Amino acid sequence: MSSLETSSEALPTDTQNTKPLRIRVLNLAWPVIGENLLETMLGIVDVALVGVLGVSAIAGVGAAQQGLYLLISILAALSIGCAVLVAQAVGAKDLARAGRLARQSLLWSVVISVPLVAIGFIFSRPVCQHLWYECGGDRDRRGLFACDDGHRRGAGGVFIGSGVLRGAGDSRTPFIVTAIANIINVPLAYGLINGAFGLPNLGAVGSAWATFMARAVALVLLLMALWQGRNGVSIRQGLSWRLDLSVIKQVLTIGVPAAVEQILxxxxxxxxxxxxxxxxxxxxxxxxxxxxxxxxxxxxxxxxxxxxxxxxxxxxxxxxxxxxxxxxxxxxxxxxxxxxxxxxxxxxxxxxxxxxxxxxxxxxxxxxxxxxxxxxxxxxxxxxxxxxxxxxxxxxxxxxxxxxxxxxxxxxxxxxxxxxxxxxxxxxxxxxxxxxxxxxxxxxxxxxxxxxxxxx
Known part of the structure; x- marks a missing residue:
């Protein structure tokens, strides 16, 4: 946790801006590359772990993940819009506005994610049947979707939180958090899928539970980082928790085209x-x-x-x-x-x-x-x-x-x-x-x- 705490109030923006542009570009880029590599590898490892259970298990996990891809495309409107506006606010040294944008984006991610999670659970059975996936029985299928829906809710907060931090100029914290989540997920998924390490044998559902728990840890760590503050951007100081339509309108004006781009x-x-x-x-x-x-x-x-x-x-x-x-x-x-x-x-x-x-x-x-x-x-x-x-x-x-x-x-x-x-x-x-x-x-x-x- 020391790596997450070292920049509790982060470096002043003036100090960062005096660094050569090349160094600033590289310092921001390499953690993002590492984070995306970890995310890509995690998906491959999850499929490999579930693969030992057979084709139906792989198909079931694939069906459950389709909702996650849709959610990510929708949340891209919040994540990209917020990251751009936070970056501009940090550049203008309007840190109060940056913190307000961060808090509002997190709140709206919950507002958007919860109904999508409910829809995913309600329609889990017809979705599986429509996609012709035999997920190993109705109980397993609904269990897989239920915990994967929880994963989606956590993923929404992680996605937005990471975008806020990058907009503030901190890409290392999301990288560290992703690494910690992966370290938790891989052995936990193996244990829950196969009943190893004294854990219950949940089959394919174990993969979704492991990812859900790893995402929950990641979300807590990111919220801690945002509460402590990064580069002066914090969700803690003197800001209302009430939803603000004017803020979300600004975010979506920038973010919606980016989300449509991803979908197309x-x-x-x-x-x-x-x-x-x-x-x-x-x-x-x-x-x-x-x-x-x-x-x-x-x-x-x-x-x-x-x-x-x-x-x-x-x-x-x-x-x-x-x-x-x-x-x-x-x-x-x-x-x-x-x-x-x-x-x-x-x-x-x-x-x-x-x-x-x-x-x-x-x-x-x-x-x-x-x-x-x-x-x-x-x-x-x-x-x-x-x-x-x-x-x-x-x-x-x-x-x-x-x-x-x-x-x-x-x-x-x-x-x-x-x-x-x-x-x-x-x-x-x-x-x-x-x-x-x-x-x-x-x-x-x-x-x-x-x-x-x-x-x-």
């Missing part, structure tokens, strides 16, 4: 999967593995994008407009270096990367060329991610919505066209990104520069 992007990936579904089982399996591997490759880009959002938001609040372009350039350069290096590794070792997940040669053959194609555009994606994050930091979430989500759906259309024209396999689908990604990245940079010019 998720649907675009779903549409790609539908296109690939007609190419055979091995190709579909390869497609899913390509997405999994690419999610690891994206981690540096997401980390530097969040750093750009926070630091550019603070620069906007402080009216230090001259810092905006250098922040974006530094973040984009480092992001491109890391993702470009990962891209080279994907090109060189694509079959080996796939072999980590499967020994099926047909799947490896189908996925290797697609991975190499994606390796070619990693550095370009890095630039797109960072400048999208920079636009969000300026309070412009509509441009990333139009360009990012629009680019994804353009890629779906090009992929469909390639399949029609060339009768190709998985490589035809992913080759669409060779055409669309440079165009969207270029437009994102152009829009960013245009917005910076408007500030002068």
């Amino acid at each position: 992007t998720t649907l675009a990936f779903t549409a790609l999967t539908v296109l690939v579904g007609g190419l055979g089982t091995a190709t579909l399996a390869a497609h899913r593995l390509v997405i999994t591997i690419t999610s690891f490759a994206f981690l540096p880009g997401f980390g530097f994008a969040i750093a750009a959002t926070s630091l550019i938001g603070q620069a906007i609040g402080a009216k230090k407009f001259a810092d905006i372009k250098p922040i974006a350039r530094i973040a984009a350069t480092w992001s491109a270096i890391w993702m470009g290096a990962i891209g080279l590794l994907l090109i060189a070792f694509a079959p080996l990367a796939l072999r980590v997940f499967t020994d099926d040669q047909a799947v490896i053959d189908a996925g290797a060329t697609a991975l190499r194609v994606l390796g070619l555009v990693q550095a370009v994606w890095a630039v797109q991610f960072v400048y999208s994050g920079g636009l969000r930091g300026m309070g412009d979430t509509r441009s990333p919505l139009v360009l990012f989500a629009g680019g994804m759906w353009l890629s779906v259309g090009v992929a469909w066209l390639f399949l029609r024209l060339f009768q190709g396999g998985l490589v035809s689908v992913w080759s669409a990104f060779l055409i669309t990604t440079p165009v969207i990245a270029g437009l994102m940079v152009w829009r960013f520069m245009q917005r910076v010019q408007q500030l002068k």
Whole structure:
């Protein structure tokens, strides 16, 4: 706990702002990358632990998680909107406003999460039946959804709390909290799934209970951090706990386009999967593995994008407009270096990367060329991610919505066209990104520069 307590009243903003921009970007980005890596690994470990119980157990966990993905997309409106406004308030040294934004976002996350949790529990049985998942009996199914709904409620607070802290310039605390949650979750999940360590044998339901308890601990730790204060931002000092519609309106004005962007992007990936579904089982399996591997490759880009959002938001609040372009350039350069290096590794070792997940040669053959194609555009994606994050930091979430989500759906259309024209396999689908990604990245940079010019 000492790591969480060391910045009880955190460093003054002036002290932070005197650090070189490169150091500030890196200090914010690496904990986010580590946190996202831990979250990704946790999902893989949970599936592996449940996998020993059979296909129905895996399917049941997958069904329960669909509600979580929906909730995360909805809460993105709160998390991103609050993070941007908190960053701008910190930059303007209006710490009272930053604390008020933090408290209101946490309150509204509860207001939004509770009815969704109730709906998830009530409709757990028809959802499972509609998705054709046999979750091992009605009692197990409802138990799985019940504790997973509790997990969703905790996840809402964790999601918002982490966003507030990053907006305040503290990405280390969410990283530390996520690490602690993972340390709790993995042995607890193993024990509850298999009845080990003297714990009850709950089967697949044990996975959801373990995640729920780990999330509860994470939520408590994040609330403690926000109560103590980070970079002067606290939910404790002289603020009302009553819901304030004016605050949530400001948050949602920025956050809703970001949430819509996430939803449309998720649907675009779903549409790609539908296109690939007609190419055979091995190709579909390869497609899913390509997405999994690419999610690891994206981690540096997401980390530097969040750093750009926070630091550019603070620069906007402080009216230090001259810092905006250098922040974006530094973040984009480092992001491109890391993702470009990962891209080279994907090109060189694509079959080996796939072999980590499967020994099926047909799947490896189908996925290797697609991975190499994606390796070619990693550095370009890095630039797109960072400048999208920079636009969000300026309070412009509509441009990333139009360009990012629009680019994804353009890629779906090009992929469909390639399949029609060339009768190709998985490589035809992913080759669409060779055409669309440079165009969207270029437009994102152009829009960013245009917005910076408007500030002068």
